[in-house]
Amino acid sequence: MSLFTAFSGPGRWLSEVVRKNYYLAAISVECLFTAFRSRSWAQPVRQRLARQILFGGVEALPFTMFSGAIFGVVLAINSFKWLEFTGRIDFLGPALSLLLIREAAPFFSSVIIIAASASAITTEMATMRVKGEIDLIESQGINLIQFLVMPRAIGLAVAGTGLAIGFVASAFLAAAAGIAWIGSIPPGPFFDSIFSSLGLADFVNLIGRSSITAFLMGGICCFEGLSVRGSTTVVPQAVTRGMLRSIAVTLVISAIFGLLTYI
């Protein structure tokens, strides 16, 4: 096997990764520029934004808060036991803040967005493409970024941020209840230690990670859905690609924020 043949496969893969991420960057920038123009927000776009926030955020909130409560209790009890063992119970508040606000909440909100919205958006876009509805929309002089992509991406960003905040709120409330039960630490001092440990980096992580990741997921799912060609049999493949790329972007954004926060 020649050297060329050996490297052609990975080379093609890398070229495809670069191409897709280039398109994602282009779509994201176009979405942001479009969003800042007041004339972009025609009634159908506003309606779509509201629906996306409703379906992606409001309807997923109960499950998110339930997950947050469970996670908060488990994390708090484990943290309390180990910190008590090491004699550093005073680190309980800062430890929980760091783990919940900077790491768990953005990550879980992204997972819930992927499960609840990513597949739905990709399926919707892909189905519209194979049925010819995208051609119909374009034939009427309607910009696809403005009408289809922007409200979904921004709607997901708002929904993702809301879910992350909901996750944190329920996690801390459940954690306080758990700590009060096993550690006999009243909620007052517990919350004091939490709030005194909060800094700008925590808010930047929480809002930035959850919103940017969800925004990019909206762009990815719309791109994968709108890229299909052929019959409805290609739709599941597009959904799989959309979800896998969404998982990848979640991990990449987490890593970037982690590096920026700690370096």
Next chain:
Amino acid sequence: MKKVRDSIQPPVIEFADVVLDFQSASSPLTFAVHEGEFAFLRSTSLALIALGVRQAYAGEIKIFGQTWESRTVRKVELDRHRVSYVADSDSETSTEWVENLDVDENVLLGSHFDRGVASKAAFSKMEQLASRLGMEKGVPSSRPDSTSVPDLARAQWVRAFMPEDLALVILENPLEGAPRKFIPDFIELIQESLSNGVAVIWVGEDRPDFDALGLVPEFEF
């Protein structure tokens, strides 16, 4: 095929040796239609190709004197707002409706994105056109798959005449499934548009009885 007589005004639409798909490669289309002219074209669906949404197999298409490829993205959108069409409801290669919008939302969709068209004015125009075409309760507020075929046909007629700065209407088998009672009202809309300088192309594989309809195509291709 006949060519349109020369005019000092550039044609609204020009096809030069256009082959729609590889199956029709033996019969390239060459024609030009000017403002206020009514033409019949014996062909399969071509609206999406004429609008540059899909590529022709061969040939060159110009709208308002320019090819779609030579326009910026924004110019493409602006010029598409000036062209409308009634899609062939029997076509297997295109759809007439966005399924997750109601029929009236479908009809108003283009107007929402047409700069300078206020929502209330567009809604009012839709109501007026619907009333002229016998839809006394207006365009249906139901999903396309829950709406009757005659109502969908008339809703397409309404949508075709919605654009504010309309320059070209392409009608692909527009009478398919339409209630006969309101065809004269539809023909009246076409005649009014022609007298306002709108170019109209009637597309179909079979030539309708234009004499009975009260329309006289100036050109047939």
